[in-house]
Amino acid sequence: MTTLNINLHELIYSLSDALDLVGVVQIHHGKRVGFMAAECGKHMGLDPKTLDSLFQAAILHDCGVSNTSVHARLAQFEWEQVHGHCEIGAGLLGITPPLAHLSDVILHHHTHWTKLKEMDLPEEAALMANLIFLVDRVDVLSLHAQVKDANILLGMDEINAKIVDKRGSWFNPDLVDAFLEVSSSEAFWLSLEREHVDGYVSEWISHETARPIEFEDVKSLVKIFSHIVDAKSPFTYEHSEGVACLSRYLGEQFEIPDHNCNMLYLAGLLHDIGKLRVPDNVLEKPGKLSNTEFKTIQRHSFDTFNILKRIRGFDDIAQWAGQHHERVDGGGYPYRIKESRLSLEARIVAVADVFQALAQDRPYRPAMTPSQILDILARDAGEGKLDHNVIAMVERNLDTCWIKATLQEETAAYALPA
Numbered sequence: 001m002t003t004l005n006i007n008l009h010e011l012i013y014s015l016s017d018a019l020d021l022v023g024v025v026q027i028h029h030g031k032r033v034g035f036m037a038a039e040c041g042k043h044m045g046l047d048p049k050t051l052d053s054l055f056q057a058a059i060l061h062d063c064g065v066s067n068t069s070v071h072a073r074l075a076q077f078e079w080e081q082v083h084g085h086c087e088i089g090a091g092l093l094g095i096t097p098p099l100a101h102l103s104d105v106i107l108h109h110h111t112h113w114t115k116l117k118e119m120d121l122p123e124e125a126a127l128m129a130n131l132i133f134l135v136d137r138v139d140v141l142s143l144h145a146q147v148k149d150a151n152i153l154l155g156m157d158e159i160n161a162k163i164v165d166k167r168g169s170w171f172n173p174d175l176v177d178a179f180l181e182v183s184s185s186e187a188f189w190l191s192l193e194r195e196h197v198d199g200y201v202s203e204w205i206s207h208e209t210a211r212p213i214e215f216e217d218v219k220s221l222v223k224i225f226s227h228i229v230d231a232k233s234p235f236t237y238e239h240s241e242g243v244a245c246l247s248r249y250l251g252e253q254f255e256i257p258d259h260n261c262n263m264l265y266l267a268g269l270l271h272d273i274g275k276l277r278v279p280d281n282v283l284e285k286p287g288k289l290s291n292t293e294f295k296t297i298q299r300h301s302f303d304t305f306n307i308l309k310r311i312r313g314f315d316d317i318a319q320w321a322g323q324h325h326e327r328v329d330g331g332g333y334p335y336r337i338k339e340s341r342l343s344l345e346a347r348i349v350a351v352a353d354v355f356q357a358l359a360q361d362r363p364y365r366p367a368m369t370p371s372q373i374l375d376i377l378a379r380d381a382g383e384g385k386l387d388h389n390v391i392a393m394v395e396r397n398l399d400t401c402w403i404k405a406t407l408q409e410e411t412a413a414y415a416l417p418a
Helices: 008-021 029-043 048-059 068-075 083-094 100-107 122-149 156-165 173-182 185-192 195-205 215-230 241-255 260-271 271-278 291-298 300-308 315-322 343-360 370-382 388-396 396-406
Strands: 003-006 213-214
Touching: 003 008, 003 215, 008 029, 008 048, 008 195, 008 215, 008 271, 029 048, 029 122, 029 173, 029 195, 048 100, 048 122, 048 173, 048 215, 083 100, 083 215, 100 122, 122 156, 122 173, 156 173, 156 241, 195 215, 213 215, 215 241, 215 271, 241 260, 241 343, 241 388, 241 396, 260 315, 260 343, 271 300, 291 300, 315 343, 343 370, 343 388, 343 396, 370 388, 370 396
Parallel strands: none
Antiparallel strands: 003 213
């Protein structure tokens, strides 16, 4: 079975950067929650393995959030519909072998202590869930304090008072006491600034070395983030999975080595990860985008590349995913790369992205048939936008390309629309 030599900490951290893009006003939220949870955990004497799990759960705790409207509501100290994203996130982690042990923690990271202590839940999971809940609310309060006054130190007493007010109801009293002790210094609050949190996380990454990880496990972890992206809009449901399947299939038809075909699949899953920054109303706009809106969307492939390039072993994936809007005539974006600098794999992902998008409903048009899609691809190839060899391969295998892009079972009897 295929393995990838990956630093799991680095992979989780880098992909969690995508979660930060959802936060319109709370950039770096997950990492600050991770820092605070870990500092409290150290103070409480948690063993290194439990601390590691706590930190992973903390930086990924909002993996059930895809859209900016939900994230904005989570920035309120209290919100009644808070548990939806917990259930989504827990479901995603539950089917991801490297992180499945954190599913209960994510499920209950907004559960009040009065309910949590009565549940049949392992003590460690309950502790981690409630601690993440506590420091998550601290981060929300710190955001509000900084809006009121740029100096966080002026708000620390008010924040602590609000946490104490929820002692025994929302939060485990022991966790509140531990937090108050850890946060008693000014240094704790000043360490929430981005450069300090980045340094803290970098040290955490350095404690893990790269090791062989089964491709299927890497794929399951990556799928968490492709799901988050695709769930941002009902019109892009399973778009990334479709691009991934079609990209790998086309790679196989060009007899690209198996390893690169697997990398193509991961590139397809991750190609739109930068789109989490784009506001929901822009993605779902039924009419023509304004110039400002289009420019907002244009940066998503740039963000995709810059997130993925930090993962050692993902160099090719970062390039192919980040170039999915480049065109062979140099008229694409964001790098304006011309034909001679575009690999076959990058051209395949570009074609797969267009094919799959045309096969789905969009706010401004219905899904197209295979023949309609081929007409558009052929036009783009004729205009020097998409690679004509890749389009020719699509034409020779049009039915299978449709099945791959739309995630239909290849073994099922399927009547293609004319």
